[in-house]
Protein backbone atom coordinates (compact mmCIF):
# COMPACT_ATOMS: atom_id res chain seq x y z
CA UNK A 1 0.00 0.00 0.00
CA UNK A 2 1.16 3.54 -0.70
CA UNK A 3 1.71 5.84 2.24
CA UNK A 4 -1.43 7.31 3.82
CA UNK A 5 -1.80 10.73 2.18
CA UNK A 6 -3.02 12.98 4.95
CA UNK A 7 -4.06 16.63 5.33
CA UNK A 8 -4.67 18.68 8.47
CA UNK A 9 -7.54 21.18 8.74
CA UNK A 10 -6.86 23.66 11.56
CA UNK A 11 -3.31 24.97 11.94
CA UNK A 12 -3.55 25.93 15.60
CA UNK A 13 -1.94 24.57 18.77
CA UNK A 14 -3.15 21.02 18.32
CA UNK A 15 -3.02 20.99 14.51
CA UNK A 16 0.74 21.45 14.87
CA UNK A 17 0.86 18.38 17.14
CA UNK A 18 -0.90 16.37 14.43
CA UNK A 19 1.42 17.73 11.75
CA UNK A 20 4.50 16.77 13.79
CA UNK A 21 3.38 13.17 14.01
CA UNK A 22 2.30 12.76 10.36
CA UNK A 23 5.56 14.35 9.26
CA UNK A 24 7.51 11.77 11.27
CA UNK A 25 5.35 8.67 10.68
CA UNK A 26 6.97 6.31 8.13
CA UNK A 27 3.56 5.28 6.73
CA UNK A 28 2.16 8.82 6.37
CA UNK A 29 2.68 11.51 3.79
CA UNK A 30 1.62 14.94 5.02
CA UNK A 31 0.56 16.58 1.79
CA UNK A 32 -1.65 19.56 2.67
CA UNK A 33 -2.68 21.92 5.43
CA UNK A 34 -5.74 24.15 5.58
CA UNK A 35 -6.67 27.02 7.86
CA UNK A 36 -8.96 29.99 7.32
CA UNK A 37 -5.98 31.98 8.60
CA UNK A 38 -3.42 31.73 5.78
CA UNK A 39 -0.49 32.83 7.93
CA UNK A 40 -1.07 29.99 10.38
CA UNK A 41 -1.27 27.43 7.60
CA UNK A 42 1.87 28.81 5.96
CA UNK A 43 3.85 28.72 9.19
CA UNK A 44 3.14 25.01 9.74
CA UNK A 45 3.64 24.26 6.03
CA UNK A 46 7.05 25.92 6.26
CA UNK A 47 8.02 24.01 9.38
CA UNK A 48 7.18 20.60 7.93
CA UNK A 49 7.74 21.23 4.20
CA UNK A 50 4.06 20.69 3.29
CA UNK A 51 3.32 21.32 -0.40
CA UNK A 52 -0.40 22.16 -0.30
CA UNK A 53 -1.55 25.24 1.63
CA UNK A 54 -5.23 26.14 1.60
CA UNK A 55 -7.72 28.48 3.26
CA UNK A 56 -10.72 26.57 1.87
CA UNK A 57 -11.21 22.94 2.84
CA UNK A 58 -13.56 22.42 -0.15
CA UNK A 59 -10.82 23.53 -2.55
CA UNK A 60 -8.29 21.28 -0.80
CA UNK A 61 -10.63 18.27 -0.94
CA UNK A 62 -11.23 18.94 -4.66
CA UNK A 63 -7.62 19.44 -5.65
CA UNK A 64 -5.46 17.17 -3.49
CA UNK A 65 -5.47 13.36 -3.71
CA UNK A 66 -5.94 12.37 -0.05
CA UNK A 67 -6.67 9.22 1.94
CA UNK A 68 -7.32 10.85 5.30
CA UNK A 69 -7.92 14.21 6.93
CA UNK A 70 -7.28 15.32 10.50
CA UNK A 71 -9.91 17.85 11.58
CA UNK A 72 -8.35 19.97 14.32
CA UNK A 73 -10.60 23.01 14.48
CA UNK A 74 -12.30 24.47 17.59
CA UNK A 75 -14.80 22.27 19.43
CA UNK A 76 -17.84 23.99 17.88
CA UNK A 77 -16.41 23.80 14.32
CA UNK A 78 -16.17 20.06 13.67
CA UNK A 79 -19.46 19.11 12.02
CA UNK A 80 -19.40 20.79 8.61
CA UNK A 81 -15.76 19.84 8.06
CA UNK A 82 -16.20 16.20 9.13
CA UNK A 83 -19.33 15.82 6.96
CA UNK A 84 -17.60 17.37 3.93
CA UNK A 85 -14.55 15.11 4.39
CA UNK A 86 -16.77 12.03 4.69
CA UNK A 87 -18.75 13.05 1.58
CA UNK A 88 -15.43 13.41 -0.23
CA UNK A 89 -14.62 9.80 0.72
CA UNK A 90 -11.80 10.56 3.19
CA UNK A 91 -11.07 8.77 6.44
CA UNK A 92 -11.11 11.16 9.38
CA UNK A 93 -9.27 11.67 12.63
CA UNK A 94 -11.47 14.21 14.38
CA UNK A 95 -10.38 16.07 17.48
CA UNK A 96 -12.64 15.71 20.49
CA UNK A 97 -15.54 16.13 20.88
CA UNK A 98 -17.30 14.57 17.89
CA UNK A 99 -19.90 17.35 17.90
CA UNK A 100 -21.45 19.73 20.41
CA UNK A 101 -25.08 19.32 19.28
CA UNK A 102 -27.41 16.34 18.81
CA UNK A 103 -27.97 17.35 15.18
CA UNK A 104 -24.22 17.51 14.65
CA UNK A 105 -23.75 14.01 16.08
CA UNK A 106 -26.43 12.67 13.71
CA UNK A 107 -25.01 14.49 10.68
CA UNK A 108 -21.51 13.08 11.18
CA UNK A 109 -22.63 9.52 11.98
CA UNK A 110 -24.83 9.44 8.88
CA UNK A 111 -22.19 10.95 6.58
CA UNK A 112 -19.54 8.48 7.79
CA UNK A 113 -21.86 5.47 7.50
CA UNK A 114 -23.30 6.41 4.10
CA UNK A 115 -19.87 7.04 2.57
CA UNK A 116 -18.21 3.94 3.98
CA UNK A 117 -15.28 5.91 5.46
CA UNK A 118 -13.66 5.40 8.85
CA UNK A 119 -13.65 7.99 11.63
CA UNK A 120 -11.87 8.05 14.98
CA UNK A 121 -12.22 10.76 17.60
CA UNK A 122 -8.96 11.54 19.37
CA UNK A 123 -9.82 10.50 22.94
CA UNK A 124 -6.14 10.06 23.70
CA UNK A 125 -6.55 9.15 27.38
CA UNK A 126 -6.97 5.55 26.21
CA UNK A 127 -3.29 5.60 25.19
CA UNK A 128 -2.11 7.15 28.49
CA UNK A 129 0.13 4.55 30.15
CA UNK A 130 -1.31 4.87 33.70
CA UNK A 131 -4.90 4.65 32.41
CA UNK A 132 -4.08 1.81 30.03
CA UNK A 133 -2.37 -0.17 32.80
CA UNK A 134 -5.30 0.41 35.18
CA UNK A 135 -7.72 -0.75 32.47
CA UNK A 136 -5.59 -3.85 31.90
CA UNK A 137 -5.81 -4.67 35.64
CA UNK A 138 -9.59 -4.55 35.31
CA UNK A 139 -9.47 -6.76 32.21
CA UNK A 140 -7.25 -9.24 34.04
CA UNK A 141 -9.87 -9.52 36.78
CA UNK A 142 -7.54 -8.33 39.51
CA UNK A 143 -9.94 -5.59 40.66
CA UNK A 144 -13.17 -7.55 40.23
CA UNK A 145 -16.18 -5.91 38.59
CA UNK A 146 -15.98 -2.11 38.63
CA UNK A 147 -18.27 -0.60 41.25
CA UNK A 148 -17.41 3.09 41.37
CA UNK A 149 -15.00 5.64 39.95
CA UNK A 150 -13.86 9.17 40.69
CA UNK A 151 -12.31 11.35 38.01
CA UNK A 152 -11.04 14.88 38.52
CA UNK A 153 -9.80 16.46 35.30
CA UNK A 154 -9.22 20.19 35.45
CA UNK A 155 -7.23 22.82 33.58
CA UNK A 156 -5.32 25.82 34.86
CA UNK A 157 -7.04 29.17 34.20
CA UNK A 158 -4.58 30.10 31.44
CA UNK A 159 -6.12 27.51 29.09
CA UNK A 160 -9.43 29.39 29.01
CA UNK A 161 -8.07 32.92 29.36
CA UNK A 162 -5.09 32.74 26.97
CA UNK A 163 -4.64 29.48 25.10
CA UNK A 164 -8.12 29.01 23.62
CA UNK A 165 -9.50 32.19 22.02
CA UNK A 166 -12.79 30.30 21.68
CA UNK A 167 -13.19 28.99 25.27
CA UNK A 168 -16.46 30.92 25.74
CA UNK A 169 -17.89 29.16 22.67
CA UNK A 170 -17.02 25.77 24.16
CA UNK A 171 -17.20 24.53 27.73
CA UNK A 172 -14.89 22.71 30.08
CA UNK A 173 -17.32 19.82 29.57
CA UNK A 174 -16.56 19.65 25.85
CA UNK A 175 -12.88 20.42 26.21
CA UNK A 176 -12.01 18.06 29.11
CA UNK A 177 -15.28 16.49 30.25
CA UNK A 178 -15.52 14.62 26.94
CA UNK A 179 -12.23 12.90 27.85
CA UNK A 180 -13.66 12.10 31.30
CA UNK A 181 -16.85 10.57 29.92
CA UNK A 182 -14.98 8.55 27.29
CA UNK A 183 -12.54 7.22 29.91
CA UNK A 184 -15.31 6.28 32.34
CA UNK A 185 -17.35 4.55 29.61
CA UNK A 186 -14.19 2.65 28.66
CA UNK A 187 -13.50 1.53 32.23
CA UNK A 188 -17.07 0.46 32.96
CA UNK A 189 -17.47 -0.98 29.45
CA UNK A 190 -21.02 0.26 29.71
CA UNK A 191 -23.30 3.13 28.73
CA UNK A 192 -24.34 5.95 31.03
CA UNK A 193 -28.02 5.77 31.93
CA UNK A 194 -28.57 8.89 34.08
CA UNK A 195 -26.57 11.97 35.05
CA UNK A 196 -26.90 14.64 37.72
CA UNK A 197 -24.69 17.70 37.52
CA UNK A 198 -24.16 20.93 39.45
CA UNK A 199 -22.24 23.84 38.01
CA UNK A 200 -20.90 27.21 39.17
CA UNK A 201 -19.88 30.36 37.31
CA UNK A 202 -18.16 33.59 38.28
CA UNK A 203 -14.39 33.23 38.29
CA UNK A 204 -14.07 32.93 34.50
CA UNK A 205 -16.68 35.64 33.90
CA UNK A 206 -14.67 38.01 36.12
CA UNK A 207 -11.64 37.21 33.98
CA UNK A 208 -13.60 38.13 30.84
CA UNK A 209 -14.42 34.63 29.59
CA UNK A 210 -18.15 33.95 29.48
CA UNK A 211 -18.16 30.27 30.43
CA UNK A 212 -18.99 28.16 33.49
CA UNK A 213 -16.10 27.56 35.93
CA UNK A 214 -16.84 24.03 37.07
CA UNK A 215 -19.17 21.05 36.85
CA UNK A 216 -19.53 18.31 39.47
CA UNK A 217 -21.33 15.37 37.91
CA UNK A 218 -22.61 11.98 39.06
CA UNK A 219 -23.09 9.32 36.38
CA UNK A 220 -25.03 6.09 36.79
CA UNK A 221 -24.28 3.30 34.32
CA UNK A 222 -26.84 0.82 33.00
CA UNK A 223 -25.34 -2.14 34.89
CA UNK A 224 -25.22 -0.16 38.16
CA UNK A 225 -21.72 1.34 38.14
CA UNK A 226 -21.50 4.85 39.61
CA UNK A 227 -18.95 7.56 38.92
CA UNK A 228 -18.35 11.15 39.90
CA UNK A 229 -16.40 13.52 37.74
CA UNK A 230 -15.18 17.06 38.24
CA UNK A 231 -14.25 19.34 35.36
CA UNK A 232 -13.08 22.90 35.87
CA UNK A 233 -10.76 25.40 34.28
CA UNK A 234 -10.08 27.44 37.40
CA UNK A 235 -7.08 25.56 38.79
CA UNK A 236 -4.46 28.21 39.73
CA UNK A 237 -1.91 28.93 37.02
CA UNK A 238 0.97 27.93 39.31
CA UNK A 239 -0.17 24.29 39.36
CA UNK A 240 2.93 22.39 38.25
CA UNK A 241 0.94 20.59 35.55
CA UNK A 242 -1.45 22.28 33.09
CA UNK A 243 -3.98 19.59 34.06
CA UNK A 244 -5.06 18.59 37.54
CA UNK A 245 -5.75 14.85 37.25
CA UNK A 246 -6.87 12.39 39.92
CA UNK A 247 -8.57 9.09 39.20
CA UNK A 248 -9.81 6.17 41.24
CA UNK A 249 -11.51 3.01 40.08
CA UNK A 250 -12.86 0.73 42.78
CA UNK A 251 -13.91 -2.81 41.97
CA UNK A 252 -15.36 -5.62 44.05
CA UNK A 253 -11.84 -6.98 44.73
CA UNK A 254 -9.47 -4.03 44.48
CA UNK A 255 -8.88 -0.44 43.46
CA UNK A 256 -6.41 1.71 41.55
CA UNK A 257 -5.48 5.34 42.26
CA UNK A 258 -3.87 7.64 39.72
CA UNK A 259 -2.36 11.03 40.53
CA UNK A 260 -1.01 12.37 37.25
CA UNK A 261 -0.54 16.01 38.14
CA UNK A 262 1.79 15.69 41.10
CA UNK A 263 4.33 13.05 40.19
CA UNK A 264 7.83 13.78 41.46
CA UNK A 265 9.61 11.81 38.80
CA UNK A 266 11.12 14.97 37.35
CA UNK A 267 11.35 18.39 38.99
CA UNK A 268 12.77 21.57 37.48
CA UNK A 269 13.81 24.57 39.58
CA UNK A 270 15.17 27.81 38.13
CA UNK A 271 15.36 31.38 39.47
CA UNK A 272 11.87 32.06 38.08
CA UNK A 273 9.94 28.81 38.15
CA UNK A 274 9.46 25.43 39.76
CA UNK A 275 7.64 22.81 37.74
CA UNK A 276 7.56 19.21 36.53
CA UNK A 277 8.30 18.98 32.81
CA UNK A 278 6.01 16.76 30.78
CA UNK A 279 7.28 13.22 30.29
CA UNK A 280 3.92 11.61 29.68
CA UNK A 281 1.73 13.56 27.28
CA UNK A 282 3.54 15.25 24.40
CA UNK A 283 7.30 15.28 24.79
CA UNK A 284 10.15 14.53 22.41
CA UNK A 285 12.96 12.05 23.03
CA UNK A 286 15.94 12.61 20.73
CA UNK A 287 13.57 14.52 18.42
CA UNK A 288 11.02 11.69 18.20
CA UNK A 289 7.40 12.23 19.21
CA UNK A 290 6.63 10.40 22.46
CA UNK A 291 3.72 10.58 24.87
CA UNK A 292 0.14 9.46 24.63
CA UNK A 293 -1.08 12.57 22.78
CA UNK A 294 1.13 11.50 19.87
CA UNK A 295 0.38 7.77 20.33
CA UNK A 296 -3.32 8.17 19.52
CA UNK A 297 -2.51 10.02 16.28
CA UNK A 298 0.15 7.44 15.40
CA UNK A 299 -2.37 4.66 16.06
CA UNK A 300 -4.88 6.24 13.67
CA UNK A 301 -2.34 5.91 10.83
CA UNK A 302 -1.29 2.41 11.97
CA UNK A 303 -4.91 1.22 12.01
CA UNK A 304 -5.62 2.70 8.57
CA UNK A 305 -2.65 0.70 7.28
CA UNK A 306 -3.51 -2.55 9.11
CA UNK A 307 -7.28 -2.29 8.65
CA UNK A 308 -7.84 -3.11 12.34
CA UNK A 309 -10.61 -1.41 14.30
CA UNK A 310 -9.84 1.90 15.96
CA UNK A 311 -9.59 1.87 19.74
CA UNK A 312 -12.31 4.57 19.84
CA UNK A 313 -15.36 3.65 17.77
CA UNK A 314 -17.81 6.02 16.12
CA UNK A 315 -20.41 4.86 18.66
CA UNK A 316 -18.03 5.69 21.54
CA UNK A 317 -17.61 9.19 20.18
CA UNK A 318 -21.32 9.75 19.47
CA UNK A 319 -22.47 8.46 22.86
CA UNK A 320 -19.90 10.55 24.69
CA UNK A 321 -21.27 13.73 23.10
CA UNK A 322 -24.83 12.69 23.97
CA UNK A 323 -23.83 12.13 27.63
CA UNK A 324 -22.28 15.62 27.75
CA UNK A 325 -25.51 17.11 26.38
CA UNK A 326 -27.42 15.36 29.20
CA UNK A 327 -24.93 16.70 31.77
CA UNK A 328 -25.45 20.25 30.48
CA UNK A 329 -29.20 19.85 30.67
CA UNK A 330 -28.96 18.53 34.22
CA UNK A 331 -26.76 21.45 35.33
CA UNK A 332 -29.23 23.85 33.76
CA UNK A 333 -32.42 22.32 35.17
CA UNK A 334 -31.04 21.15 38.53
CA UNK A 335 -32.55 17.71 37.92
CA UNK A 336 -31.22 14.23 37.08
CA UNK A 337 -31.42 13.58 33.34
CA UNK A 338 -31.71 10.25 31.53
CA UNK A 339 -29.32 10.24 28.58
CA UNK A 340 -31.17 10.43 25.27
CA UNK A 341 -29.23 8.34 22.75
CA UNK A 342 -31.33 9.35 19.77
CA UNK A 343 -30.06 11.62 17.02
Ligand SMILES: NC(=O)c1ccc[n+]([C@@H]2O[C@H](COP(=O)([O-])OP(=O)(O)OC[C@H]3O[C@@H](n4cnc5c(N)ncnc54)[C@H](O)[C@@H]3O)[C@@H](O)[C@H]2O)c1
Nearest residue numbers: 010011012013014015035036037072073074075077095096
Ligand atom coordinates in the same frame (compact mmCIF):
# COMPACT_ATOMS: atom_id res chain seq x y z
N1 LIG B 1 -4.91 22.66 22.69
C1 LIG B 1 -4.89 21.46 23.26
O1 LIG B 1 -4.17 21.17 24.26
C2 LIG B 1 -5.76 20.40 22.70
C3 LIG B 1 -5.51 19.15 23.09
C4 LIG B 1 -6.26 18.15 22.56
C5 LIG B 1 -7.25 18.44 21.68
N2 LIG B 1 -7.53 19.68 21.30
C6 LIG B 1 -8.66 19.87 20.37
O2 LIG B 1 -8.17 20.25 19.10
C7 LIG B 1 -9.09 21.16 18.47
C8 LIG B 1 -8.34 22.42 18.11
O3 LIG B 1 -7.84 23.03 19.30
P1 LIG B 1 -6.62 24.05 19.25
O4 LIG B 1 -6.19 24.27 20.64
O5 LIG B 1 -5.62 23.64 18.24
O6 LIG B 1 -7.37 25.39 18.70
P2 LIG B 1 -6.70 26.64 17.98
O7 LIG B 1 -7.63 27.78 18.17
O8 LIG B 1 -5.27 26.80 18.43
O9 LIG B 1 -6.65 26.22 16.44
C9 LIG B 1 -7.81 26.02 15.68
C10 LIG B 1 -7.53 26.46 14.25
O10 LIG B 1 -8.63 26.11 13.43
C11 LIG B 1 -8.79 27.14 12.46
N3 LIG B 1 -10.15 27.04 11.88
C12 LIG B 1 -11.33 27.32 12.47
N4 LIG B 1 -12.35 27.06 11.62
C13 LIG B 1 -11.79 26.59 10.48
C14 LIG B 1 -12.32 26.14 9.24
N5 LIG B 1 -13.64 26.11 9.00
N6 LIG B 1 -11.47 25.73 8.28
C15 LIG B 1 -10.15 25.76 8.49
N7 LIG B 1 -9.57 26.18 9.65
C16 LIG B 1 -10.39 26.58 10.63
C17 LIG B 1 -8.51 28.41 13.23
O11 LIG B 1 -8.21 29.50 12.37
C18 LIG B 1 -7.33 27.98 14.11
O12 LIG B 1 -6.09 28.24 13.49
C19 LIG B 1 -10.23 21.37 19.47
O13 LIG B 1 -11.32 20.53 19.15
C20 LIG B 1 -9.63 20.97 20.81
O14 LIG B 1 -10.57 20.49 21.74
C21 LIG B 1 -6.78 20.68 21.77
